[in-house]
Amino acid sequence: MMRNSLSKFGQGIKLPGLSFLLAFTLTGLIIAISDAKVLAKISSPFEFIKSAGAAVGNAYLALFQGSVFDVNLTKGHSFLQGFYPLSETIVTATPLILTGLSVALAFKSGLFNIGAQGQFIFGAIGASYVGFHFQLPIGIHILAAAFAGALCAAIWGGIVGLLKAKTGAHEVILTIMMNYIASYFILWILKTKQFLRPGRIDPIAPEVNENARLPLLAGDNFRINIGIFIALGAALFVWWLLTKTTVGFKFRAVGANSQAARTAGISVPFVITSTMMICGALAGLGGAVHVLGSEHALNADIAGSFGFDAITVALLGRAQPLGTVFAALLFGALHAGGRTMQSSTGVPLDIVLVTQALIVLFIAAPTFVRYIFRLKKLNSSASLTSKGWNG
Amino acid sequence: MKKSLKLMAVVASLTLITGVAVAPASQAAKIKLCLALDTGGVDDRSFNQGAWAGAQASTVSNAEYLPASSSADFAPNIKKFVDKGCELIVGVGFAISAEIVKSAKANPKIKYAVVDDAGQDCDANWNCSAVPNVKGLTFQTDEAAFMAGYLSAGMSKTGKVATYGGAPYPTVTIFMDGFARGVAYYNKQKGKSVKVLGWDPANPKAGTFVGNFSDQNKALTISKGFEQQGADIILPVGGNLGAPYAAASEKSKKSLTIWVDSDGYGLLTAGKSILLTTVVKEIGASIKSVAADVAAKKYSGKSYVGTLANKGVSLAPYHDLNSKVPAKLKSEILKIKNDIIAGTLKVN
Numbered sequence: 222m223m224r225n226s227l228s229k230f231g232q233g234i235k236l237p238g239l240s241f242l243l244a245f246t247l248t249g250l251i252i253a254i255s256d257a258k259v260l261a262k263i264s265s266p267f268e269f270i271k272s273a274g275a276a277v278g279n280a281y282l283a284l285f286q287g288s289v290f291d292v293n294l295t296k297g298h299s300f301l302q303g304f305y306p307l308s309e310t311i312v313t314a315t316p317l318i319l320t321g322l323s324v325a326l327a328f329k330s331g332l333f334n335i336g337a338q339g340q341f342i343f344g345a346i347g348a349s350y351v352g353f354h355f356q357l358p359i360g361i362h363i364l365a366a367a368f369a370g371a372l373c374a375a376i377w378g379g380i381v382g383l384l385k386a387k388t389g390a391h392e393v394i395l396t397i398m399m400n401y402i403a404s405y406f407i408l409w410i411l412k413t414k415q416f417l418r419p420g421r422i423d424p425i426a427p428e429v430n431e432n433a434r435l436p437l438l439a440g441d442n443f444r445i446n447i448g449i450f451i452a453l454g455a456a457l458f459v460w461w462l463l464t465k466t467t468v469g470f471k472f473r474a475v476g477a478n479s480q481a482a483r484t485a486g487i488s489v490p491f492v493i494t495s496t497m498m499i500c501g502a503l504a505g506l507g508g509a510v511h512v513l514g515s516e517h518a519l520n521a522d523i524a525g526s527f528g529f530d531a532i533t534v535a536l537l538g539r540a541q542p543l544g545t546v547f548a549a550l551l552f553g554a555l556h557a558g559g560r561t562m563q564s565s566t567g568v569p570l571d572i573v574l575v576t577q578a579l580i581v582l583f584i585a586a587p588t589f590v591r592y593i594f595r596l597k598k599l600n601s602s603a604s605l606t607s608k609g610w611n612g
Numbered sequence: 613m614k615k616s617l618k619l620m621a622v623v624a625s626l627t628l629i630t631g632v633a634v635a636p637a638s639q640a641a642k643i644k645l646c647l648a649l650d651t652g653g654v655d656d657r658s659f660n661q662g663a664w665a666g667a668q669a670s671t672v673s674n675a676e677y678l679p680a681s682s683s684a685d686f687a688p689n690i691k692k693f694v695d696k697g698c699e700l701i702v703g704v705g706f707a708i709s710a711e712i713v714k715s716a717k718a719n720p721k722i723k724y725a726v727v728d729d730a731g732q733d734c735d736a737n738w739n740c741s742a743v744p745n746v747k748g749l750t751f752q753t754d755e756a757a758f759m760a761g762y763l764s765a766g767m768s769k770t771g772k773v774a775t776y777g778g779a780p781y782p783t784v785t786i787f788m789d790g791f792a793r794g795v796a797y798y799n800k801q802k803g804k805s806v807k808v809l810g811w812d813p814a815n816p817k818a819g820t821f822v823g824n825f826s827d828q829n830k831a832l833t834i835s836k837g838f839e840q841q842g843a844d845i846i847l848p849v850g851g852n853l854g855a856p857y858a859a860a861s862e863k864s865k866k867s868l869t870i871w872v873d874s875d876g877y878g879l880l881t882a883g884k885s886i887l888l889t890t891v892v893k894e895i896g897a898s899i900k901s902v903a904a905d906v907a908a909k910k911y912s913g914k915s916y917v918g919t920l921a922n923k924g925v926s927l928a929p930y931h932d933l934n935s936k937v938p939a940k941l942k943s944e945i946l947k948i949k950n951d952i953i954a955g956t957l958k959v960n
Contacts, residue, residue: 294695305695309688408823412780420738423706423781444687516684520707521779521824522651525682560678560685560692570679 233544237537239590240583241551248576249277252568280568287561288554301439306557308445312515314553316341318452319507320531321538321545322459323378323500328540329463330496331476336381336396337504338528339403340374344505345512346407347373349519350416352429352512362432363513367451370509371502377403378501379494386490392497400528408521416519426519435514448514453546455503460542462499472496504528533581552577643907645673646698647899648689648712650705651680652825657879658851658872659895663704663727665874666896672907673700686711694719700906702727702899706783716746723911725749725902727895728783730915744913749898751918753783753872754790755952756891756925757847758959759945760870761794763889763927764845765806766941767868774809774843776820776834778850787849787872787891789813790959797948809843810834825850832856839866845888847872858883868933875928890928894918921953 253259253273262268286293288310295303320337327334348370357365381395410416411424418427435446463469474482475492483489507527512519534552538544559573583590590596647667649660654677667675678689686708693701694715702725703712709729716724717733723745724731730748732740764773775791777784788811795808810820822830835846835857846861847870848854858869859882869876869883871890880887898916905911918924927945930937951957 313684405823420734424779511684515687520683522682523684525684556681557688560689564676564678564692564696567676570681 233539233541235596236587236590237539237544237548237580237584239594240537240580243583243590243593244576244579245281247579248572249281251575252277252280252572256568276566276568279566280562280572283562283565283568284555284558284573286558286565288558291561302442305443306561308439308443309557310550310553311449312444312446312553313556314549315448315452315514316507316511316527317530317534317549317552318449318546319455319510320504320527321534321549322452322455322542323504323507324531324535325538325540325542325545326459326463326472326503327496327500328535329476330472330492331479332385332493332496332500333393334378334396334497334500334504335393335532336378336399336528337500337507337531338524338526339396339400340378340501340504341508341511341524341528342403342407343377343501344370344374344508345519345523346410346508347371347505348433348509348512349426349429352433353427354415356430357432359432362430363435366429366433366513367506367509370512371505374505374508375498375502378504379498381501382494382497385497386493392493404524407519407523411519411521418518424521428518429513433513434517435510444515446514448510451506451510452549455506456542456546459503463542468495504531507531530577533577536581536584643673643699643903644697645670645675645700645702645899645903645906646693646696647675647677648686648693648701648703648708649677649679650707651682652851654679656825656851657855657876658874659727659893660704660851661879662874662893662895663702663899664896666894666899667702667903669896670900670903673903675903680708683707687714690715694722699723700725700903700911702902703731704895706781713743713746716743720745723747723906725899727898731913742913747902747911747913748915749895749902749918750915751783751893751895751898751925752786752920752959753891753893753918753925754786754793754959755920756893756927757787757790758794758797758952759927759948760847760889760891761791761796761808762798762948763794763937763941763945764791764847764870765795765798765804766944767888767937768806768843768845770842770844771805772807772809772842773845773847774838774841775847775849776810776822776831776838777848778822778825778853780816780819780821784849785811785816785819787847788819790891791847793959794948809838809841822850822853825853828853828856832860835861835867839864843867845870847891855880855883858886862886871928877928877931885932887931888933889930892926892928894924894926898924919953920949 253276256276259272259276262272287306289307290303291306292303294305320341323337324334348366351366351369381392381399384390384395385392408424416426418425435448438445471487471492474487475489479489530552534548535545537548555573559570562568563570645667647663652660654660654664664677680686680689690711700723703709704727706728709726709731712724712726713731713733725747727749731746733743734740773795775788777788792808792811792813795806799806820834831848831853838846844867846867849872854869858880861867861869862883862885868886868888870888873893875890875892876887877884898918952959
């Protein structure tokens with residue numbers, strides 16, 4: 222039994238693992254040939270390979286130093302200070318885990334949730350408003366703010382579910398359009414008296430009260446906060462929901478074949494609406510954690526690209542809760558590490574976007590990966606990427 | 613003579629013995645200058661790019677930068693520079709100011725500067741106090757924009773000019789204020805009634821804004837809307853936002869454009885022929901001068917304000933359209949410039 226699940230895990234990780242390897246190899250090539258110092262040595266092959274290797278090695282070393290552990294930071298400080306980059310990785314990954322779960326859960330029900338961005342925005346708005354507007358006791362304030370964020374986003378996501386269930390409108394179109402509405406809505410609401418920070422005319426809300434901020438886990442020098450546990454708890458919840466409950470079974474049944482599910486007596490409109498509501502709540506919780514945990518104030522580009530990166534994260538994580546957590550941590554590490562890479566080796570931060578894109582490209586093309594590595598069979602859930610479109 | 617030779621020999625041998633070279637002051641070690649950019653990228657043909665160009669041009673420093681993909685990157689980028697041992701950290705842009713101030717208070721030994729903001733420490737009730745190791749670099753861009761407004765009013769054939777911004781930041785609306793007041797001044801002087809679309813200093817709520825600094829399509833739509841309403845000179849205030857419009861207008865010949873921040877003539881790939889002028893804000897020069905101050909140990913937290921008088925702001929040459937601008941108008945604008953510098957003409 223144990224062995225069986227292990228080999229299943231091994232199969233499951235093969236495609237993402239190999240894609241990851243390929244993407245890093247290609248990125249290495251790009252780093253090498255875009256370095257003027259390396260190119261200057263092209264006349265002598267040995268020197269060229271040596272300097273190319275050094276350039277790529279330094280870049281990846283910096284990537285590691287910027288995302289996990291940097292020995293330079295321990296100088297004159299405690300050893301633990303060297304793990305500051307790891308804290309940054311986790312802080313960046315936390316909202317991504319939640320938005321990633323939102324997209325992953327939708328995948329499981331056969332829905333393509335492109336709307337995590339908009340849901341994230343509504344989560345951030347709800348959490349921010351409760352965070353700065355009310356004075357509540359410690360503990361309760363965080364709960365209230367996070368709940369408000371999740372609720373706002375659940376309603377926002379639920380609208381899509383309801384529209385699809387009642388009218389048959391396509392969720393991809395709906396969520397894309399709802400993203401636009403959300404990103405202009407936040408611009409507008411930040412101009413209103415309720416949200417505008419006193420003394421400012423640019424779109425930024427007041428900071429949330431101390432009581433509403435997520436407690437830090439490792440002292441003031443680190444930004445890591447309990448948000449990561451909220452995200453991990455959410456991942457556990459999604460796993461439990463999908464595998465241990467009747468509702469989850471219905472979700473998966475509709476995802477596998479909605480016609481058959483309907484014939485079996487499952488209410489498809491109910492599944493679609495409730496899935497989208499839960500997806501909204503998850504992405505909204507991401508927005509809430511981002512505002513309450515690290516940013517503390519709502520501004521117009523609070524959502525960054527968390528909602529869009531979530532699609533990639535969910536794909537990389539094969540729409541599995543655990544896989545999504547690891548994929549989000551990887552993306553968090555790439556983002557945090559890219560900063561050090563640019564700062565100490567001059568390789569532009571944007572190269573990590575290339576890596577991210579390549580990973581997804583390979584995951585979406587399993588046949589290609591199979592061909593490169595001469596594999597006979599790759600337990601692929603590539604259908605994941607296309608199935609969502611059929612709803 | 614002999615005595616001084618002897619002295620020199622002693623100094624030289626001492627140097628040899630101790631192995632320490634006596635370096636002249638001008639060759640002192642370069643300072644580490646670190647730029648935390650705003651969103652939009654280092655090649656935004658606007659303030660990020662201008663700031664980075666200025667930092668690179670500084671001969672007394674080794675410069676580096678970090679871009680921000682969203683505001684969530686501001687704090688970690690600054691922290692990265694602190695850990696790296698940067699001696700001067702410059703926050704580029706109004707939006708990053710609060711994070712710069714936070715970091716400056718935690719690291720009193722590091723010198724900071726922030727572009728487009730006074731860099732003060734403000735509490736929730738907007739009570740502000742100066743921070744000794746933060747230098748604000750601000751610009752009276754309305755002085756140069758005033759000249760641009762007067763110029764536009766004089767050049768317009770339809771009697772309508774327009775301006776719009778990326779987002780209603782004070783650093784954006786100050787351009788629009790100056791522009792609109794320049795037009796109003798022209799009307800008063802000449803008894804004309806040239807209209808400004810998109811901005812009225814008396815009613816800022818009704819101003820036209822894209823909503824961000826990246827949606828070039830929306831900027832193009834706004835520009836075309838103004839053209840349809842009859843505007844034949846348009847000033848978009850928002851970095852690279854106006855680029856597609858400049859390219860489109862070069863083909864349609866419906867309107868002339870005015871660029872902001874860095875002289876658009878060197879930056880635009882298409883639209884040079886309809887570029888009337890640029891309201892220049894010398895961000896790069898201001899950063900260069902702070903770096904020089906730090907290197908010479910003359911740094912102070914006192915704010916720098918760029919004006920026409922200290923050449924921190926200016927109106928760029930007319931380039932391709934030089935022959936189209938009447939000589940009389942040119943001399944009037946020169947007079948306005950001198951009056952503003954002399955303080956006899958108030959722009960606000």
